[in-house]
Amino acid sequence: ETGVTQSPTHLIKTRGQQVTLRCSSQSGHNTVSWYQQALGQGPQFIFQYYREEENGRGNFPPRFSGLQFPNYSSELNVNALELDDSALYLCASSTPGQGNGYTFGSGTRLTVV
Amino acid sequence: GNSVTQMEGPVTLSEEAFLTINCTYTATGYPSLFWYVQYPGEGLQLLLKATKADDKGSNKGFEATYRKETTSFHLEKGSVQVSDSAVYFCARPRDYKLSFGAGTTVTVRA
Numbered sequence: 001e002t003g004v005t006q007s008p009t010h011l012i013k014t015r016g017q018q019v020t021l022r023c024s025s026q027s028g029h030n031t032v033s034w035y036q037q038a039l040g041q042g043p044q045f046i047f048q049y050y051r052e053e054e055n056g057r058g059n060f061p062p063r064f065s066g067l068q069f070p071n072y073s074s075e076l077n078v079n080a081l082e083l084d085d086s087a088l089y090l091c092a093s094s095t096p097g098q099g100n101g102y103t104f105g106s107g108t109r110l111t112v113v
Numbered sequence: 114g115n116s117v118t119q120m121e122g123p124v125t126l127s128e129e130a131f132l133t134i135n136c137t138y139t140a141t142g143y144p145s146l147f148w149y150v151q152y153p154g155e156g157l158q159l160l161l162k163a164t165k166a167d168d169k170g171s172n173k174g175f176e177a178t179y180r181k182e183t184t185s186f187h188l189e190k191g192s193v194q195v196s197d198s199a200v201y202f203c204a205r206p207r208d209y210k211l212s213f214g215a216g217t218t219v220t221v222r223a
Binding site: 092107 | 147149155156157158159162202208209210211212213214215216
């Protein structure tokens, strides 16, 4: 059983640029969630995708957007990057049901300069 | 407000010491509860979970008991190792997401 894979592992972008982060979900998981973890903080929920549609969103502006594909993989897109977007971006896959754990990837470390 | 409150630390221990990290939750029912661990430079790993009241989750020598009377899910390990140095997060599902505590940084010295 493969786990959650994220790419790239590290990325440096300039303020104002756009970035796309990618995530392959664990085999058998049809739900993907994205989290932002600033240095020294806990993860903050960005949004969740189920059946290729966004079905929940945290307190993030519209310049954070995403996609889920038929194979359940997902992308996170961030437009007009700001310095405060520098963080570890974590993808988690799961199956519906609160008792099920979420499997996290190793994350993408984004640095905006 | 946050539905999970966690002892923030940081916590520094010697090898073989006893570790406890407090976590309490607020909820109208009995949600599943999780402990995640984040080793330096890595993502989150599920350490253990409990899906109903009075359940005990355990893994790698860590234990946590879901206590509805005190709405708590404290993490314990009887004898820590240097390799247990990490950040530990208590979490519960809330709507369609995981709500995390602030995290507790644990450093174990040889």
